[in-house]
Amino acid sequence: QSALTQPASVSGSPGQSITISCTGTSSDVGRYNYVSWYQQHPGKAPKLMIYVVSNRPSGVSDRFSGSKFGNTASLTISGLQTEDEADYYCSSYTTSSTVVFGGGTKLTVL
Amino acid sequence: EVQLVESGGGSVQPGGSLRLSCTTSGFPFSSYWMHWVRQVPGKGLVWVSRLNRDGSRTYYADFVKGRFTISRDNTENTLYLQMDSLRAEDTALYYCARDPGAEVGYNDAFDMWGQGTMVTVSS
Numbered sequence: 001q002s003a004l005t006q007p008a009s010v011s012g013s014p015g016q017s018i019t020i021s022c023t024g025t026s027s028d029v030g031r032y033n034y035v036s037w038y039q040q041h042p043g044k045a046p047k048l049m050i051y052v053v054s055n056r057p058s059g060v061s062d063r064f065s066g067s068k069f070g071n072t073a074s075l076t077i078s079g080l081q082t083e084d085e086a087d088y089y090c091s092s093y094t095t096s097s098t099v100v101f102g103g104g105t106k107l108t109v110l
Numbered sequence: 111e112v113q114l115v116e117s118g119g120g121s122v123q124p125g126g127s128l129r130l131s132c133t134t135s136g137f138p139f140s141s142y143w144m145h146w147v148r149q150v151p152g153k154g155l156v157w158v159s160r161l162n163r164d165g166s167r168t169y170y171a172d173f174v175k176g177r178f179t180i181s182r183d184n185t186e187n188t189l190y191l192q193m194d195s196l197r198a199e200d201t202a203l204y205y206c207a208r209d210p211g212a213e214v215g216y217n218d219a220f221d222m223w224g225q226g227t228m229v230t231v232s233s
Binding site: 040089093099 | 145147154155156157160169170171172205215216217218219220221223224225226
């Protein structure tokens with residue numbers, strides 16, 4: 001199972017919006033709405049930001065939103081804040097009953 | 111307070127074994143699916159294994175199948191990962207993660223993570 005494809009890096013200024021893409025195949029992202037997004041700050045454990053494509057866990061800011069079209073899922077962060085600077089990972093359930101992560105995207109808030 | 115605390119990591123030679131533990135508290139452990147995820151420092155997350163609530167169904171990534179065994183003790187609120195025939199490429203930080211499950215709308219979404227335990231396989 002190959003990793004989902006994410007851009008290595010994205011950047012934005014405070015207050016702006018950015019979108020991180022996550023491209024899979026018809027065996028994972030395209031087949032199921034079981035896409036999650038995680039935020040990871042350096043030296044910390046990942047934190048769940050989005051589950052089942054577009055749902056936010058309690059306590060996650062509504063500046064974070066998720067969507068999916070075909071084999072590509074997306075995470076949008078609006079009103080960028082300096083504390084949003086982190087690595088972001090997508091994941092998906094697969095037809096092999098496994099989970100596959102994306103390679104990760106480093107978000108820099110300029 | 112919900113806590114997941116991994117232990118059991120360390121240094122081992124290729125071909126050796128380790129048993130990781132994930133001790134949990136603050137939530138009904140037996141109500142959650144549990145997973146192991148690993149991360150080479152500076153690299154991305156990689157899913158390793160999944161176990162259902164009563165421990166009867168196990169799932170593994172192809173690269174650990176036949177070498178790693180996931181299990182749980184719901185009386186001790188603890189998750190395990192028995193790692194045999196270890197290889198250099200198994201060197202990573204191993205996280206345990208909690209999954210509420212599809213019945214409550216989470217499908218392989220990990221809502222709580224431990225801080226990880228480091229495994230180093232080297233001669």
